[in-house]
Amino acid sequence: MTDAFIIVNIWSLQGILMTRIPGSRKEAWEKMMKESLCDAVIEVLKSHKPEKLTMERVAEAAGVSKGTLYNYFRNKEELILYVVAKTFEPLLERLEELVHASQTPVEKIETFVRMALSLPDTHGQLFRAILESEEGLTPKVYHEGAERRMRVVSAISRIIDEGIQAGGFRKTNSMKAAAMILGAVIGRNMLRFQSGESETSDEAAGEFMEIFIHGLVAGGGPGEVKE
Amino acid sequence: MTDAFIIVNIWSLQGILMTRIPGSRKEAWEKMMKESLCDAVIEVLKSHKPEKLTMERVAEAAGVSKGTLYNYFRNKEELILYVVAKTFEPLLERLEELVHASQTPVEKIETFVRMALSLPDTHGQLFRAILESEEGLTPKVYHEGAERRMRVVSAISRIIDEGIQAGGFRKTNSMKAAAMILGAVIGRNMLRFQSGESETSDEAAGEFMEIFIHGLVAGGGPGEVKE
Amino acid sequence: MTDAFIIVNIWSLQGILMTRIPGSRKEAWEKMMKESLCDAVIEVLKSHKPEKLTMERVAEAAGVSKGTLYNYFRNKEELILYVVAKTFEPLLERLEELVHASQTPVEKIETFVRMALSLPDTHGQLFRAILESEEGLTPKVYHEGAERRMRVVSAISRIIDEGIQAGGFRKTNSMKAAAMILGAVIGRNMLRFQSGESETSDEAAGEFMEIFIHGLVAGGGPGEVKE
Amino acid sequence: MTDAFIIVNIWSLQGILMTRIPGSRKEAWEKMMKESLCDAVIEVLKSHKPEKLTMERVAEAAGVSKGTLYNYFRNKEELILYVVAKTFEPLLERLEELVHASQTPVEKIETFVRMALSLPDTHGQLFRAILESEEGLTPKVYHEGAERRMRVVSAISRIIDEGIQAGGFRKTNSMKAAAMILGAVIGRNMLRFQSGESETSDEAAGEFMEIFIHGLVAGGGPGEVKE
DNA sequence: GATGAATGAGTCTTCATTCAT
DNA sequence: TATGAATGAAGACTCATTCAT
Structure with missing residues (x-):
């Protein structure tokens, strides 16, 4: 009974606090x-x-x-969309900052790879969660996801472009190379998630960098692949 | 009584024989x-x-x-398991044949990459379907999937080992490099599926090979990355 | 192929045996x-x-x-009905023979009790099976079951009547007493089935007889119960 | 910031209090x-x-x-379990009170028999329902049922013990006798349910008592049954 | 008559979403 | 605005019964 009285008070209090001053406090x-x-x-x-x-x-x-x-x-989908945005936004921002950081392009890429490979499992779950979000690939989900991916690819490609212009990197289609790099870390993460591998992300990152940077072929030099 | 005896004989014979032949047809x-x-x-x-x-x-x-x-x-899981096996088995077999084919290691890897990147979208969907099969990663699903992945990684690593021994490839941990390559194609496929990219698998494969073989760094030579 | 040929032969053989002589053999x-x-x-x-x-x-x-x-x-119900009839018919017959056997009424009742309490669990299952037979208490199931029960009660009541006339038994409504006795053994069996009791049917039967025959009250004599 | 602090406080208070009161109503x-x-x-x-x-x-x-x-x-089983408990609990309690009532043991047993035989058909159905609940005798169903039966048997046996000590009852294994009495009323109820007998429970109870108390044999005295 | 593949109604259970308080 | 009870559309799975061969 006493309790009930208090509640009413709190309610009205909240009512006052929440509705009277509409702007900042409500937001x-x-x-x-x-x-x-x-x-x-x-x-x-x-x-x-x-x-x-x-x-x-x-x-x-x-x-x-x-x-x-x-x-x-409004619904489950919006909730998940929001969570995904909230979760990946900081990562995206860090990545975009990375583009302009004072590191060599190789170091930048390595930083990105380490970052991506160290995403905790929860993030892998999030990827799956968003993919399963009820209606699935609604235009909204599709659009937001694609946009985010594009920002990642774009950031990486700018790092590659920097490397090319600085003279160190092989002349390649930077966007496609970036897409491949992103695909590689995503796939590697999936494998780790699925198989419960115990390899640390540091080890995985080392491996990645070695191959990304130098390729499989020793002294890969200007030698031509197939094409 | 005598009759009964005959009947029983016929009966048992019939039971045995009648089901034997339809057997092959039934199967x-x-x-x-x-x-x-x-x-x-x-x-x-x-x-x-x-x-x-x-x-x-x-x-x-x-x-x-x-x-x-x-x-x-018996249930949904078995159906999916069957479909996955049916779908990936031929690919696995082709991959395992590839290991002993008369091509250079580089060519073999390129063949694998082309093969993997040309998998239709449905295959990506299948991967997801198996992951979601009811309870998610049941032991059976997990085990079969892990085994299959292992076969792929193992085949690729043998190709890499061959390249290393033949002298052309950089000395690297072949298993880890193989896992990375697999991850890369899986991730690339996911990206293509999600974003509805129109890039042909041929273009994607060219990109992959260039980087896998020579790395991002021009004349990557023996130069050291970070480590 | 050879097998197939034999089958055809057997089939036609069976066809001849089974259909030509319609009566006895077919039945x-x-x-x-x-x-x-x-x-x-x-x-x-x-x-x-x-x-x-x-x-x-x-x-x-x-x-x-x-x-x-x-x-x-024709359907599952008929199958079960048949099984139940087939299973309990011999018991009923033995019971009806018992009525005219050369034993004292007390011995006859004891024989019945022992018989009933020693029915294997399968019979309990049968009871449940018949109760669950799809449509449940269709008129047919009901009628057959009721008829069978009536035969049991009737047989027991005749034994009791014999005991009364012979002078040893208390004058009671034999039909009702019989129904009670049947109920008692059915219930006792159910309890044993449900609780997985290990008591042998012999022990249970001893218990039953003591109470059925002498009652709970020592020297129960002509003393009046409540009524 | 200050605002935020207040809000959090209100929030937590509200969380706690709002659910407490509706609590009683909710329950x-x-x-x-x-x-x-x-x-x-x-x-x-x-x-x-x-x-x-x-x-x-x-x-x-x-x-x-x-x-x-x-x-x-949570599921069908829990529903049925609940219904069974709800239905039989009052009966059990009445029975356990009966043990200490100021009646003669014979009267107590008669009261129990009357009580049990007047259970509506639905109760018999409930017994069957619990037995069939999905997987059948799950551990939970089994355990609760067994426990309940044990309470009944135990209560009756205490009444019988009282009768024995008071000198009136034949010295018998009271637990087994109790189990038999319970079996008898269960079986009798089943029969009535199955056959749609019109006999009132009063008549049935009278019959039961006569036999339970005095046995079938007139002046059954100390005379020996078989054994 | 024997077969067994096909059927589809029926069962339990989950969960996103709504709405009266 | 918060609440959480109610809803009902799905979904996985079972099984008696039918029917073409």
Whole structure:
């Protein structure tokens, strides 16, 4: 009974705080909530496979009710989209900063490879989660994913271009080379995730760099491949 | 009584013989049906994402009823396992033949890369389908998948070893290099599938080879990377 | 091929044997088959719960095909009805013989109790199986079951009547007493089946007889119960 | 920042308090719903045999949707387990009170017999339903059922022991005698259910008592049965 | 008559989403 | 706005029964 009274007060308090001052405070609240839900998604993915990522579990992990999720995200897809964006945005930013960093192109690429290969498993789960997000490849999912990939490829290609212009790199189609490099780290991550390999990302990165930089052929020089 | 005796004899004979002959025919039929269902799975995957691969849809695509599927496969997992095996087995065999083919190691690797990059999208879908098969990575799914991956990596590593011994290849850990190459083609395929790239597999293969063989660095020679 | 030829011969042979002489031989065949299927049902119930008694399993246990079952029984219910009849008929007959045997009424009842309590578990399963037979209490199932029960009760009541007339038994409504006795052994069997008791049927029978014959009250004499 | 702090506090408070109070109401609702679903199960069993007791039908009988059932019971087995417990618990309690009631042992047993024989048919159906619940005798079902039976047998045996000590009852193994009495009433109920007998439970109880107390044999005294 | 592949209704269960409070 | 009970559309799987050979 006493409790009930307090609740009413809190409610009205919240009502006042939340609705009277519409702008910043409300937005702050919404932002906090969204991030909280983000964390909840990541949390759930730590202990459940993507196909077991249910709204119920997310709500529970976030300490809110299922219905609340729908006040912040129209549906499951939007939630996941948001989480993915939130998760990869910092990585993208770091990558884009890397382009202009004061390192040699080789060092930059190595940094990227290390970064990518050290993404924790959760990120691999996220990749799968987004792929499975109900409706699947809706235009929205497709578009956002493609855009993000393009930013990665573009950043890497600019590093390669830098290498070419600086004279050290072989003249190659930088975009395609970048796409290959991205594919390589994605695939390598998938393999590691699937097979539970114990190889550290450091070891894997070393391997990658050796081949990316020098190729398989000793003294690969100007010698021609097939083409 | 005498009659009964005769009858029993006939009966047992009939039991044994009647089922023996239809045997070969039955097996042929079963094989045809299984392949037909395989095709149906592939067909469904052409227009649906793996999580929408339902027994219902497979049955419909195969032009049979749901129940029929269960006359050929104990459950969904077995169906998918079968399809995956059926699909990748020929590729594996071609790869393993390739190891002993009369080509240079570089040519062999290029052949593999071309082969792998020309896999239709459906194969990528299959990879995902197997990962999602109901409970996810059941022991069986995991084991078969891991085994198959191992065969691929092993075959590629033998090609690399050959290249190293023949003197042309840089001395590297062939298993790890092979795992990287496999990862690269898997990832590249994923990217192409996701982004609907129009690049032909031939172009992609050329790119791959150039970098795999010579590396990014011109005249990469014996120069050291970081390490 | 040679095999195929033999089969054709056997088939035509069977065709001749079976259809030319329509009466006895055909009936004998049918009877044998039916009994064989009966055994198969019992066999299945030894290793499966009644709800797992499928036509498939019965066919397999009988070494015939599923379709064949339907040449001898219109449907599952009829099959089970037949099995139940076949199984309990001998027991009923023994019971009815017992009525006229040269034993004291007490001995006769004890014999019945021992008989009933020593029915193997399979019989308990049969009871459940018949209760679950698809349509459940169809008029047919109901009628046959009721009739059989009535024969049991009737037989026991005649034994009791004999005891009353011979002077030893208390004057009671023999039909009701008989129904109670039957209920008691059925219930006792159910309990034993459910709880996996290890008590031998001999021990159980001793217990039963002591109470049935003398009652709980020492020197129960002519003393009145409540009524 | 300050704002954020306040918000967080409100939030956590709200989280805690908002769910506490509805708590009692929620629990009340849950209890009501569960009982409602219980009734629905009973209702279904009045017109369907246990094997036709489907979640669908229960939901329909309760006037809710199928999915709702799963908000209150994890699965069918739990639902049935709950119903059985709910149904038999009061009877068990009455029985256990009876043990210490101020009646003679004979009266107590008669009370129990009357109680047991007046159980509505639905209870018999429930017994069967629990036995058939999906996988059949799962450990949980088995254990709870066995425990409940044991409580009944134990209660009756204590009554018998009382009778023996008071001097009136024949010295017998009270547990076994109790098991027999329970078996007798269970079996008698089954018979009544199956055959649709119209005998009132009062008549049946009278019959039971006469035989249980005095036995079949007039003046059964200390006379020996077989053994 | 024997066969067994095909059928499809029926069962349990999950989960995204809605909506009254 | 938060809540969480209710919903119902799917989905995997079973099995009695049919029917072409």
